[in-house]
Amino acid sequence: MEETLMNKTKVYGTALGAVMALAAGALAAQADGICKNTVRVLAQPQDSLALNEKNKDEFEKLSGASFQIDYLNENDRRAKSRADASTIGKYNVYYIDEANVALFAASKWIYPVLDYYPKDYDFSDFDPGRQKVATFEGKPYFAPVTGGGDLMVYRKDLLDKAGLKPPATLDELIADVKKLHDPDHGVYGIALRGQRGSGANVWRWMPYFKGFGGQWFDGDKPTFDSDAGVKATQTYLDLFKYSAPGTKTGSWDESTGAFLSGQVALLIESSPLGALALDPKVSKVTDKVGFAAPPSPLTGGGYAHGLAIGVKGNKDDDARKCAGLFVAWATSKENEQRNLEAGNFGGLNRTSVLTSPAFNQKFSADLSKALSDTAKVTAVNFWQDADWPALGDRWGIELEELIAGTRTDVKGSLDELNDYAKELVAKKKK
Incomplete structure (x- = not known):
């Protein structure tokens, strides 16, 4: 029984790795050189973002540029992001949450995220409850990096x-x-x-x-x-x-x-x-x-924190597409798989990951089912x-x-x- 399970896990892992490699290759071909400058991000500490930083070279190969994340605690991050988004726009990407998405969206400090989120990254795969929280007046404004119900x-x-x-x-x-x-x-x-x-x-x-x-x-x-x-x-x-x-x-x-x-x-x-x-x-x-x-x-x-595309910090269409690519890559299925492998439950936001055999093995099938059921009433x-x-x-x-x-x-x-x-x-x- 254990040997069979191990073999299945190996096969699953190999197949998953192949799919990830093919997907990354295809997306790299489409996005090559889209970023001209380093993507500047204002955020608060999250394990998933720290994991992203360990794979900077992947994003640079994908986009043509790197990224820099400035971290602040929650209250300071909120205050500085409001000040920056409403004035100089030093940052291309802002980390926002359920408590301030209405302010940022209504003030037109951020774009609806799907305006510049590459379709290949499958935004619809995010947990339905987290999509609801990211939405203001019918449009989602950020891609989740953490959240739940x-x-x-x-x-x-x-x-x-x-x-x-x-x-x-x-x-x-x-x-x-x-x-x-x-x-x-x-x-x-x-x-x-x-x-x-x-x-x-x-x-x-x-x-x-x-x-x-x-x-x-x-x-x-x-x-x-x-x-x-x-x-x-x-x-x-x-x-x-x-x-x-x-x-x-x-x-x-x-x-x-x-x-x-x-x-x-x-x-x-x-x-x-x-x-x-x-x-x-x-x-x-x-x-x-x-x-x-x-x-x-x-x-x-429902609650969620995520990455949003700034208005003032992205002066032209190329800059907006670059910021959108970073948001999509940072919250991609491939990066969520890395979070799963690291046991970072708080960084798991996608239905495909939360319902996967790998999730059931790492956590439990009962928890996976309960998360799926609660998403329906979140x-x-x-x-x-x-x-x-x-x-x-x-x-x-x-x-x-x-x-x-x-x-x-x-x-x-x-x-x-x-x-x-x-x-x-x-x-x-x-």
Whole structure:
């Protein structure tokens, strides 16, 4: 059995290598000499980009020029990219994310990525959820370098012992959380995020809000103090009764840490948890973990970071094509295969890679299926607007206070947020 598997793996690897070589050769013939100058990129550190830098010679042979990546931490990268894209345009390519794609696209600081993304690189192969996040007003603006949606990750042994199947609906989830909650024996039904922030407690609350039919706005009119907003908030607060210790004031680290240490029966979290749960270096439950899409009607919280083509930094059509070629090469199937071989789960964004035999061997077929299933329900849950961080962070403060009990009026809190949103909209009109 092992020998057969090894032979199949060798054959698969050889065939894949041949396909990659042919594809690279064909594309090189088409793109030879398109770049006249070094491609300048502003980004934040990612393992996949570091791997790209190890293969600079490949891009230079392909394009006729090399590239230089300047790295900054997330907040500094956001600030510098805004300043550069809106003024001098020193950079050809910007690393952007779900929180600022609306600002960059609406300000016309970047081009729709497909305007200059070579068709041979197959943009449609990217995970559908990540494509949604990269899209603003019907057009994608970046190619993903990292991203994901939500997974329900659960302890198979605890569900089996209780005679339960993985919950397929939110009602089943709530009932199962209550049954599995056993704090006297160190097991908690669920783990949530309570720490304030648009990317913390609000991120985990939004699937309930959207799942119940909530919308942030109707045109310019804020609508989140609706029945859906109240129901989502109350459901989230009720589930906190069964959440692991430390999560009322915690975020990703506390929520996932509680699961990885064996304290939590199930949770819904961003998809990188899938790989962590299978890693014996950080997980105590590697042989007991199962994966599924979030239970209906919850939506998956789509997020993504990626590479976009700058407007001011690319003065002519050749420069724009060169930047597009770099974006395509850096996020290509061939480079994703390198990420897979390196075990860099966060750098895997393409359906062809996430569903491949090599992925199943490196991680698991169960995780692959769950990622495919969750892509179908992944949505852009946040308000796609330049003011989203301000609105999300404001709600994060109120939601944290509701979780802590220093604030008790759910509807009144949402009404207060509605008033704040009206102020944001009014400022835009001035």
